[in-house]
Each structure stands twice: as structure tokens, then as C-alpha cells.
Amino acid sequence: xxxxxxxxxxxxxxxxxxxxxxxxxxxxxxxxxxxxxxxxxxxxxxxxxxxxxxxxxxxxxxxxxxxxxxxxxxxxxxxxxxxxxxxxxxxxxxxxxxxxxxxxxxxxxxxxxxxxxxxxxxxxxxxxxxxxxxxxxxxxxxxxxxxxxxxxxxxxxxxxxxxxxxxxxxxxxxxxxxxxxxxxxxxxxxxxxxxxxxxxxxxxxxxxxxxxxxxxxxxxxxxxxxxxxxxxxxxxxxxxxxxxxxxxxxx
Numbered sequence: 631x632x633x634x635x636x637x638x639x640x641x642x643x644x645x646x647x648x649x650x651x652x653x654x655x656x657x658x659x660x661x662x663x664x665x666x667x668x669x670x671x672x673x674x675x676x677x678x679x680x681x682x683x684x685x686x687x688x689x690x691x692x693x694x695x696x697x698x699x700x701x702x703x704x705x706x707x708x709x710x711x712x713x714x715x716x717x718x719x720x721x722x723x724x725x726x727x728x729x730x731x732x733x734x735x736x737x738x739x740x741x742x743x744x745x746x747x748x749x750x751x752x753x754x755x756x757x758x759x760x761x762x763x764x765x766x767x768x769x770x771x772x773x774x775x776x777x778x779x780x781x782x783x784x785x786x787x788x789x790x791x792x793x794x795x796x797x798x799x800x801x802x803x804x805x806x807x808x809x810x811x812x813x814x815x816x817x818x819x820x821x822x823x824x825x826x827x828x829x830x831x832x833x834x835x836x837x838x839x840x841x842x843x844x845x846x847x848x849x850x851x852x853x854x855x856x857x858x859x860x861x862x863x864x865x866x867x868x869x870x871x872x873x874x875x876x877x878x879x880x881x
Contacts, residue, residue: 631734632660633785634712638702640668642720643677645832648756650681652723658730662712665691666702700797700805707791716785718829725749725827732826733785742819743786745779746826752833760833763874765823773811774862776851776870779821781806783828790819803843804850808858816858 635653639646653663663685665678675693682689690709696702707715714737718724736744745768750761765779772778794813797805813819848867855862 631714631737632662632712633658633730633734634662634664634706634710634715634788635718635730636664636666636703636706636710636715637718637720638666638668638699638706639670639674639678639720640702641670641672641674643670643673645721646674647677647681648723649718649720650677652727653718654681654684655727656724656730657728658734660734661688661730662710663689664706664709665689666696666706666709667691667693668702669693669695697799698802700801701799704796704799707788707796710788712788714785715788715791717782719782719831722748722782722829722831725830729826729828733824733828736822736824737787738822740820741822742790743784743813743821744824745784745821746824746828748780748783748829748831749827750831750833756830766825767873768823770815770818770821772873773807773815774855774860774866775873776807776848776862776867777873778807778810778814779823780829781810782831783826784810784821786813793817794819798854801850801854803847804854807847807851808854811854811860812858815860 637649667675667678678691703717733744745765747762747764749759751758752760763780765783768777768779790813794817798808801808814821851867852864
């Protein structure tokens with residue numbers, strides 16, 4: 631099974647090397663690495679070029695302007711040739727060297743995607759866990775509550791994008807919510823939870839870095855639900871914060 635890992639970058643010179651190094655160290659040999667750069671000017675592309683040589687032909691990349699992070703992700707999905715596709719953000723990294731191997735081995739013929747857990751670290755203190763976002767609580771109906779598995783832990787068969795479409799780049803924060811809600815709830819495709827810490831994430835991501843972005847994310851979640859014909863409302867969508875807190879505290 632070939633796995634395509636996609637990293638989207640833009641002026642990520644301070645963090646992207648951690649992401650790329652963690653991909654390079656993966657024990658799963660049948661891995662394709664795709665980097666989509668938005669036209670960085672801070673030295674990111676110099677780092678990309680240096681690592682390209684280390685991947686021995688398993689890496690490809692482009693650098694050009696895009697219309698936002700989801701547009702860039704879509705470019706990566708279109709370039710992917712793997713049976714399974716996942717996203718590793720440029721300021722995140724795989725928690726262990728065998729993550730991709732364990733995800734790949736979790737697929738069975740009836741499963742269209744697998745997902746696990748992620749944990750957050752702050753600043754450069756990369757070994758101190760400040761919050762965990764677990765996917766173990768997720769059930770498809772929970773999209774009505776705004777709750778989905780952690781997107782950076784989700785690996786989907788490429789045919790899911792071919793059947794059900796790519797990320798809606800008109801959404802700034804919630805295109806991953808819409809995509810997962812459509813695949814898992816509306817279309818009823820089978821996803822599987824794997825008890826695995828997949829990714830270490832730095833705090834300050836687009837959806838959580840400010841109160842304004844949280845509010846925008848809630849509005850976009852509701853927009854996605856309406857677009858997909860999912861019955862929800864603002865009160866239900868806010869339940870996702872309680873579910874994330876419960877998942878983080880539950881042993």
C-alpha cells in the first residue's frame with residue numbers, strides 16, 4: 631500500500647524541517663512525500679530543496695501562489711499517486727518513526743480511512759504535552775455537534791476524494807470539517823479509530839489562534855452542515871469543545 635503524505639508550506643522555515651525530518655524517518659518504505667509551497671520568501675524552499683535529495687526520488691514539490699491552505703491541500707491531493715493520502719502540516723511532525731507504518735497496517739478492505747489522536751505542544755518545548763485531541767470518542771452522528779476526528783491524524787483512501795470531492799477552498803477554517811462530515815456522516819463511508827498518537831502539533835493553528843477565528847470556524851461549521859443537509863445549530867456546534875475537553879481528560 632502506497633501512502634502519500636502532503637505538507638503545505640508558506641514561510642515555514644522555522645518549523646518545516648521538523649516536519650520533513652519526521653517524514654524522512656518513517657519506517658514505511660512505500661511512501662510518497664508531496665510539498666506544496668505557496669511562494670515562500672523566508673528560505674523555506676531552500677530547506678525543501680535540501681531534503682528533496684534525501685528522499686531518493688520519493689518526494690516532489692512545487693512553489694507557487696495559491697488561494698489559501700485548502701487550495702494548496704487540493705493541489706497536493708491532485709498530485710498524489712498513493713492508495714492512501716494524509717496531511718502533515720508544516721508546523722507539525724509525526725510523533726514516532728513508525729506512525730505511517732501502523733496506520734497503513736490498520737487498513738482492511740472494508741475501511742476507507744483511519745484516524746487516531748494528536749497532542750499539542752507550546753513553542754519550542756516539544757516534549758511537554760499541553761493538550762490532547764483524541765479521536766476515540768468520534769461517531770459519525772457527532773458531526774451534528776461540530777466534532778470530527780483530528781484532521782492531521784486522518785488518512786483516507788485516495789478514492790474518497792475522487793468519489794466525494796476535495797476541500798472547499800471557499801472556506802477558510804472548516805473545509806476539513808465539511809469534507810469529513812460528508813464522507814463519514816452523509817455518505818456513510820467506514821472510518822476506523824486507531825489508538826495511536828499520530829502527530830505532535832504546535833499550538834496556534836489557524837482555527838484556534840484567536841477568538842475571532844474560533845467564531846469564524848463555528849459559522850463555517852454551520853454553513854457546511856447546511857450545505858450538506860445536516861441538521862444542526864449554533865448550540866449543538868459548540869458541543870465540540872466539551873467533547874474535546876472530555877476526550878483530553880479521559881484516561
